Every structure is written in structure tokens, then in C-alpha cells.
Amino acid sequence: MSDVERLIPYPDRDSVLWWAALARHEFVQQRCDDCGTWRWPPRAMCSGCGSFTWTWQPAAGRGTVISCIRTHHAFLPGFEAPYFTVFVSIDEQADIVMPGTWHHADPPQVGLRVQVFFDDIDVREGAPVTLVGWQPADD
Amino acid sequence: MGVGYTDFMKNSGVSTLALALQAIHAACDDAGISFKQLDGVATHRVGDSVQGAVVLNALGMVDPKFYVDQFGGGSASHTVVGQAAMAVATGVADYVVCWRAINARSEYRMGGTGRPPPDVVEFQYQTPYGYATPPQQFASMASAYMAKYGATREDFGRVAIRQRDNASRNERAMMRTPITMDDYLSSRWIVEPLCLFDCCLETDAAIAVVVTSAERARDLKHTPVLVSGAAWGGGHTLYSNHREDLTTSAAAAMSKRLYAMAGAGPEDIDVGCIYDAFTPLVLVQLEDYGFCAKGEAGAFVAEGTFPFNPHGGHLSAGYVHGINHIAEAVEQLRGNAGARQVAGAEVALSTGQSGYVAGSSSALILRKGEQS
Ligand SMILES: [Zn+2]
Numbered sequence: 001m002s003d004v005e006r007l008i009p010y011p012d013r014d015s016v017l018w019w020a021a022l023a024r025h026e027f028v029q030q031r032c033d034d035c036g037t038w039r040w041p042p043r044a045m046c047s048g049c050g051s052f053t054w055t056w057q058p059a060a061g062r063g064t065v066i067s068c069i070r071t072h073h074a075f076l077p078g079f080e081a082p083y084f085t086v087f088v089s090i091d092e093q094a095d096i097v098m099p100g101t102w103h104h105a106d107p108p109q110v111g112l113r114v115q116v117f118f119d120d121i122d123v124r125e126g127a128p129v130t131l132v133g134w135q136p137a138d139d
Numbered sequence: 140m141g142v143g144y145t146d147f148m149k150n151s152g153v154s155t156l157a158l159a160l161q162a163i164h165a166a167c168d169d170a171g172i173s174f175k176q177l178d179g180v181a182t183h184r185v186g187d188s189v190q191g192a193v194v195l196n197a198l199g200m201v202d203p204k205f206y207v208d209q210f211g212g213g214s215a216s217h218t219v220v221g222q223a224a225m226a227v228a229t230g231v232a233d234y235v236v237c238w239r240a241i242n243a244r245s246e247y248r249m250g251g252t253g254r255p256p257p258d259v260v261e262f263q264y265q266t267p268y269g270y271a272t273p274p275q276q277f278a279s280m281a282s283a284y285m286a287k288y289g290a291t292r293e294d295f296g297r298v299a300i301r302q303r304d305n306a307s308r309n310e311r312a313m314m315r316t317p318i319t320m321d322d323y324l325s326s327r328w329i330v331e332p333l334c335l336f337d338c339c340l341e342t343d344a345a346i347a348v349v350v351t352s353a354e355r356a357r358d359l360k361h362t363p364v365l366v367s368g369a370a371w372g373g374g375h376t377l378y379s380n381h382r383e384d385l386t387t388s389a390a391a392a393m394s395k396r397l398y399a400m401a402g403a404g405p406e407d408i409d410v411g412c413i414y415d416a417f418t419p420l421v422l423v424q425l426e427d428y429g430f431c432a433k434g435e436a437g438a439f440v441a442e443g444t445f446p447f448n449p450h451g452g453h454l455s456a457g458y459v460h461g462i463n464h465i466a467e468a469v470e471q472l473r474g475n476a477g478a479r480q481v482a483g484a485e486v487a488l489s490t491g492q493s494g495y496v497a498g499s500s501s502a503l504i505l506r507k508g509e510q511s
Contacts, residue, residue, distance in 0.1 A: 006267070006269075007266040007267055008267055009263045009264075009266075009267045010263055011263060012263065015263060041261060041264060041378065047381070066283055066383065066384075066385065067279045067280070067282040067283040067286075067385055068279075068282055069270075069275060069278040069279050069282055069330050069331060069332070070328070070330065070331035071269060071270070071275055071278075071330045071331075072327070072328040072329060072330060072331065073274075073329055073330070075269070075271070075272045075274075075275070076266060076269050076271060076272075078269075079269040082328075082331075083269060085268055085269065085270045085275065085279070087279055087283075087385075089383045094383045095381045095382060095383040096383075097377070097378070097382065097383055097385075098264075099264065099265065099268055099270055099279075099378070100268065101268060109286075110282060110283065110286035111286065121267075129267070131267055131268060
């Protein structure tokens with residue numbers, strides 16, 4: 001995959017620590033200190049109980065594919081079509097659905113158990129950037 | 140309501156401001172009023188069209204009584220007309236013009252232009268993955284829908300074929316040559332599981348709709364069309380918490396209050412103008428607006444009993460981000476839809492994008508009124 005002009009994430013003030021953890025190959029998520037609900041993308045407030053206190057907690061990085069697509073048209077710069085994108089409901093909180101790149105020779109399918117793959121992409125110059133990738137679970 | 144169209148084109152050669160003004164002028168003509176009688180405006184856009192303030196200025200409107208310039212795409216298409224209806228019903232304004240003007244083919248293609256797409260929502264979690272354009276977003280919904288309900292490509296194909304057939308009777312439609320299931324199945328992939336014929340047409344066009352009170356409408360040029368119900372809905376995007384099931388849209392909850400406001404149910408709808416940026420959206424909405432049970436829309440479409448998108452819709456007539464569905468519903472209810480007229484249409488449902496991308500949706504139920 002050519003990464004020359006690929007768009008990289010531009011974190012905001014809510015997400016900067018999440019992206020930084022990912023770059024350290026840590027799969028962490030916000031978890032509400034008051035009601036225990038996990039949330040993503042990062043937010044200041046728990047939509048379940050309204051609490052503004054949370055902790056970044058390690059999540060297992062496992063889940064189930066709920067959707068997968070194969071892009072045949074290179075809509076965005078830096079991608080060579082065709083390529084897969086998968087959408088994973090994570091074990092800690094089923095209603096967190098996280099898109100990611102696909103890392104296995106066999107195509108993904110809905111229902112497949114998967115685990116996180118830290119997808120380091122080299123873009124332009126500067127700090128390495130890591131994306132969420134997924135691969136078949138080893139259990 | 141008065142409705143005004145520009146042509147549906149691949150390259151308008153003019154600005155979105157010029158398109159908007161042409162459509163607004165045509166809508167005023169259609170309503171039988173002067174553009175100088177307009178005292179409110181309502182539009183929506185996603186960074187791809189002229190600002191409402193510039194249109195106001197170009198219309199010479201110095202003291203607008205109502206002004207909406209909403210961020211949003213097809214999901215917002217029906218909100219602006221609903222808001223205009225509230226404005227005239229409460230006496231805030233007398234004649235509000237709603238429009239959408241886009242050069243979606245020649246200036247702002249959704250992806251494929253080499254420039255990043257407009258930052259609709261949460262793009263930091265999408266663009267780095269090469270995932271941000273509408274065909275990808277709706278392919279992700281289609282994949283989940285196929286897996287959960289066993290829907291097939293043929294189910295999607297029947298929507299595309301039916302709407303192309305409808306478009307053959309619409310002189311405004313960009314694509315009027317009928318297609319077969321073989322054509323559908325052999326067309327190229329865009330984003331699996333969606334192929335070329337699952338996707339709408341990128342179009343340069345504008346459409347405007349003039350909204351006024353029922354009382355005033357009775358004395359205008361055409362049979363009035365009444366806003367019988369308007370609803371707003373949504374809440375969760377494709378990327379946020381609370382949406383692990385992509386196979387049910389925001390319309391499922393929203394449709395209940397829409398029907399309640401209109402005092403109608405799905406059995407009362409004579410014609411549906413169902414938002415169809417991509418074929419599987421039509422199936423999901425036929426279910427979520429109560430025309431059939433979840434997972435049964437493929438069979439429901441195959442039965443062919445319910446008339447939807449008689450104009451050919453976004454898939455075959457042209458893509459004006461939802462407002463062309465409202466305009467079509469108006470023409471159907473007036474009974475002046477020509478060769479594509481649905482006989483005896485008195486109540487129409489017109490829907491916006493059902494809440495996937497930006498977490499919002501909107502829809503209208505329209506009824507045929509009476510002239511004085
Ligand atoms: Zn909480």
C-alpha cells in the first residue's frame with residue numbers, strides 16, 4: 001500500500017490520548033468511573049449517567065465482525081484498491097463499533113471473532129502513526 | 140407549495156448560486172407568486188454549496204423573517220421543509236423558500252476528486268482507513284443487512300431495475316434506458332457488496348420548494364399540497380456508541396411520531412418517495428416505515444404492490460439530496476406527474492436519508508388539499 005499522500009488522523013482534544021496510546025500499541029478505551037460504561041470515540045461525558053469522570057482502561061482488543069466491505073474504487077489518496085474495511089463490535093461494550101483495516105490472507109466475514117492488530121503506517125515525516133487493524137482471533 | 144427545478148445535468152457550467160436562483164425563480168412561478176413575496180429561506184449543505192446569506196442577498200431580500208442554513212446532507216433534506224412549515228404555521232413568515240443546489244458531478248464529487256471529502260462527522264476515525272465516502276458507508280450497512288436477514292444482491296437489484304423502469308417515464312430523468320438483472324449483476328463493483336447500479340447518480344441540479352400557509356395556498360395557482368406530518372430523528376452515527384445493529388435505521392423510531400402527527404399509517408400511503416442514495420437504503424426504510432416486517436423488504440419489492448420512487452429517484456432520475464423526493468411527492472399529489480402518475484394519489488410519504496451517516500434523519504407526510 002502506498003502511503004505517500006495518505007490522510008493521517010488529526011486528533012482533537014478529546015482523542016489525542018487515545019491515538020497516543022494506540023501508537024504505543026496499547027488498546028485502551030474510556031470507561032466511566034461511575035457506571036462502568038465503556039465509550040468510544042472519546043468524549044468528555046458518559047451518555048449513560050452524565051458523569052464527567054473516567055479512566056483510560058486497557059480493553060482486550062477482541063470482538064466480532066458486524067460488517068465488512070471491500071472498496072474497489074480508490075476514493076481516497078494513498079490506497080490501492082481493492083481493500084477491505086471491517087467493523088467490529090468490541091467485547092467490553094457491544095455497541096462500540098470500531099472500523100479497522102484487515103490483516104489476513106482470507107477475506108473477513110460477518111460473525112468472525114477477531115483481535116486487534118496494531119497497524120503502523122509510515123506517513124510523510126515525523127512520528128509514526130498507528131491505526132486499528134483487525135485479524136482473526138487466535139482462540 | 141410551489142416547486143421549481145433546474146435541469147439535471149452532468150456539468151451545469153454555472154455556480155450553485157445560479158442554480159439556486161433558477162430553481163427559486165421557477166418555484167415562485169409554479170406557485171404563482173413573485174419572488175419579492177418571499178420572506179423566509181431554508182436550505183442545507185455540507186460545505187458544497189452557496190451560503191443561504193448569499194442567496195438572500197441575490198434575491199434582494201433585505202428583511203428575512205425566517206432563516207435556516209443547516210449543516211447536513213440528505214438526512215437534512217426534509218428538516219428544512221418541516222421547519223419552513225412550522226415558520227408559516229406560527230406566523231413567523233408568509234412564504235418560505237427551501238432549496239438544495241449542488242454541482243455534485245462537476246464540482247463536488249463525493250470522493251474521487253482527489254481532495255478530501257467534506258468533514259461531515261468524526262472523520263479522524265475514517266479517512267485514515269480509506270473509509271469516508273457514502274458508497275463505503277452504505278456498503279457497511281448493506282453488508283450487515285445481508286448477513287442478518289439473508290438479503291441477496293437480487294433483492295438490491297430489483298430496486299435498481301424498478302426505479303430505472305420508472306425513470307423511463309420521467310422526461311427529467313438522466314438515465315432512462317431500462318436495465319435487466321443480468322445488467323445489474325454484471326456491473327462493476329464500487330464497494331462490495333454494492334455495485335454500480337446500487338449507487339445514485341452524481342448530478343448538477345437545484346430544486347426549490349415554496350412553503351406557505353394552507354389558507355394562502357388555497358388561492359395560488361395549483362391544487363395545494365399540505366404538510367400533514369413532519370418528523371426529525373436520529374441520534375447515533377455509524378461510529379458512535381449505541382449502534383451495534385446497522386440493519387435498523389433511525390427511521391424506525393421516527394416513523395411512529397411522523398404517522399401519529401399525520402393521523403395516518405403505512406396503509407394510508409398511496410405513494411412513497413423513499414430516500415435512495417443506495418438501493419439497500421430503500422429496503423431498510425420500507426421496513427422501518429412499516430410497509431413490511433424486518434428482513435422482508437426484498438420479497439415486498441418483488442411483489443410490486445407498493446408504488447415507490449415513480450420519478451426514478453436518486454438512482455435513475457438524478458441526485459438532489461432528497462428535495463427531489465419532496466418535489467415528486469408534490470407533483471404526484473397534484474395529479475400532474477404525467478406518464479408516471481400514480482393513480483389516485485392523495486397521501487404521500489417522502490423521506491430523507493434515514494440517519495446513518497451524521498446521525499440525523501427527517502421525513503414528511505404530504506396530503507392533497509383543495510383549492511378555493
Ligand atoms: Zn456513566
